[in-house]
Amino acid sequence: xxxxxxxxxxxxxxxxxxxxxxxxxxxxxxxxxxxxxxxxxxxxxxxxxxxxxxxxxxxxxxxxxxxxxxxxxxxxxxxxxxxxxxxxxxxxxxxxxxxxxxxxxxxxxxxxxxxxxxxxxxxxxxxxxxxxxxxxxxxxxxxxxxxxxxxxxxxxxxxxxxxxxxxxxxxxxxxxxxxxxxxxxxxxxxxxxxxxxxxxxxxxxxxxxxxxxxxxxxxxxxxxxxxxxxxxxxxxxxxxxxxxxxxxxxxxxxxxxxxxxxxxxxxxxxxxxxxxxxxxxxxxxxxxxxxxxxxxxxxxxxxxxxxxxxxxxxxxxxxxxxxxxxxxxxxxxxxxxxxxxxxxxxxxxxxxxxxxxxxxxxxxxxxxxxxxxxxxxxxxxxxxxxxxxxxxxxxxxxxxxxxxxxxxxxxxxxxxxxxxxxxxxxxxxx
Numbered sequence: 001x002x003x004x005x006x007x008x009x010x011x012x013x014x015x016x017x018x019x020x021x022x023x024x025x026x027x028x029x030x031x032x033x034x035x036x037x038x039x040x041x042x043x044x045x046x047x048x049x050x051x052x053x054x055x056x057x058x059x060x061x062x063x064x065x066x067x068x069x070x071x072x073x074x075x076x077x078x079x080x081x082x083x084x085x086x087x088x089x090x091x092x093x094x095x096x097x098x099x100x101x102x103x104x105x106x107x108x109x110x111x112x113x114x115x116x117x118x119x120x121x122x123x124x125x126x127x128x129x130x131x132x133x134x135x136x137x138x139x140x141x142x143x144x145x146x147x148x149x150x151x152x153x154x155x156x157x158x159x160x161x162x163x164x165x166x167x168x169x170x171x172x173x174x175x176x177x178x179x180x181x182x183x184x185x186x187x188x189x190x191x192x193x194x195x196x197x198x199x200x201x202x203x204x205x206x207x208x209x210x211x212x213x214x215x216x217x218x219x220x221x222x223x224x225x226x227x228x229x230x231x232x233x234x235x236x237x238x239x240x241x242x243x244x245x246x247x248x249x250x251x252x253x254x255x256x257x258x259x260x261x262x263x264x265x266x267x268x269x270x271x272x273x274x275x276x277x278x279x280x281x282x283x284x285x286x287x288x289x290x291x292x293x294x295x296x297x298x299x300x301x302x303x304x305x306x307x308x309x310x311x312x313x314x315x316x317x318x319x320x321x322x323x324x325x326x327x328x329x330x331x332x333x334x335x336x337x338x339x340x341x342x343x344x345x346x347x348x349x350x351x352x353x354x355x356x357x358x359x360x361x362x363x364x365x366x367x368x369x370x371x372x373x374x375x376x377x378x379x380x381x382x383x384x385x386x387x388x389x390x391x392x393x394x395x396x397x398x399x400x401x402x403x404x405x406x407x408x409x410x411x412x413x414x415x416x417x418x419x420x421x422x423x424x425x426x427x428x429x430x
Contacts, residue, residue, distance in 0.1 A: 029047070066093075150185075166206055191390075219402040226394065236270070238400075246409070276325040283315075308349045324346045333375040403418045
């Protein structure tokens with residue numbers, strides 16, 4: 001007898017169901033088990049007087065044990081589980097659970113110690129499914145636009161890509177490093193002639209940042225493509241990408257997100273508002289009396305990002321806003337610059353948090369070499385510079401932190417809630 005998912009049960013048909021015993025209630029005359037699989041849940045009712053063999057098998061079974069029942073589903077107006085009840089003829093104990101060490105209202109760090117148990121709740125497992133659907137929507141959009149998915153190495157021989165620290169590892173007789181992003185290899189793919197590429201993969205940052213939005217390992221969604229006419233084309237593609245992903249989530253999970261997270265999936269409309277950084281400083285000063293600290297001039301900080309969203313909603317009715325006009329001192333060396341020496345790039349802010357940095361990339365070897373030298377980069381980027389010696393098309397792209405995007409989508413307080421397994425400065429297990 002093949003297993004049937006709970007939401008596919010047909011009335012009166014003999015079948016087999018398997019799942020977690022989410023609740024076990026032993027009364028005077030009956031044993032009730034709420035069985036749950038990936039599709040839903042159902043009440044399984046065992047009659048003590050007439051099913052002594054099943055009663056013996058269920059003796060001592062605790063919630064979260066994995067059970068398999070044979071029997072049939074019937075409709076019952078007395079059952080709360082959707083008016084459906086499963087009447088078993090046999091039970092098989094697939095895995096007997098001990099008493100759970102995780103209490104219902106445990107603090108977040110304790111929950112992360114037992115993350116595999118924490119994920120068994122409907123709400124937490126739904127976060128993972130929502131993120132999967134978000135990626136599916138974005139992937140499908142890029143495939144429809146003739147993009148190729150690539151898989152770049154995470155063990156690299158050079159330590160430099162941005163201002164972030166890197167994790168050093170032993171690699172046989174030499175040192176290697178965990179990749180901070182696929183940036184160099186995305187650009188290599190452009191140089192190889194692929195033209196339009198993307199990757200969904202882990203990113204490693206050895207930053208001792210204990211904040212709600214940082215992690216030492218997270219999932220990046222990176223996009224790169226050749227021959228953009230200008231930075232507006234890069235922005236436009238990202239707008240379409242995000243709209244596609246959010247639409248996919250809304251279509252499948254809108255009701256559950258409303259119920260469990262008390263928030264709404266809002267699909268933005270194009271174009272997202274844009275503002276130059278200097279104009280933004282002026283707006284924030286005039287509206288909110290905010291002055292950017294001297295050390296952050298030419299860039300943004302957490303307070304700036306928070307106020308940007310407030311401004312974007314008040315001025316444009318949008319939760320998304322592109323910010324351009326950053327200082328070359330605050331941007332990586334590979335960003336293309338305009339005639340005034342300013343990087344041609346942007347950050348995208350959503351709900352008070354930066355979710356993307358994007359730019360046109362410098363593809364001319366001599367210019368790129370000069371900008372690398374300005375940043376004090378030498379041997380670490382020699383292998384990267386080789387990608388541009390033999391011809392490379394103009395190109396641009398961006399990277400999105402997928403876990404941060406999911407956190408903002410569901411209005412969660414921390415990346416720790418969003419990630420399947422969180423890694424931070426103080427957490428390397430489970």
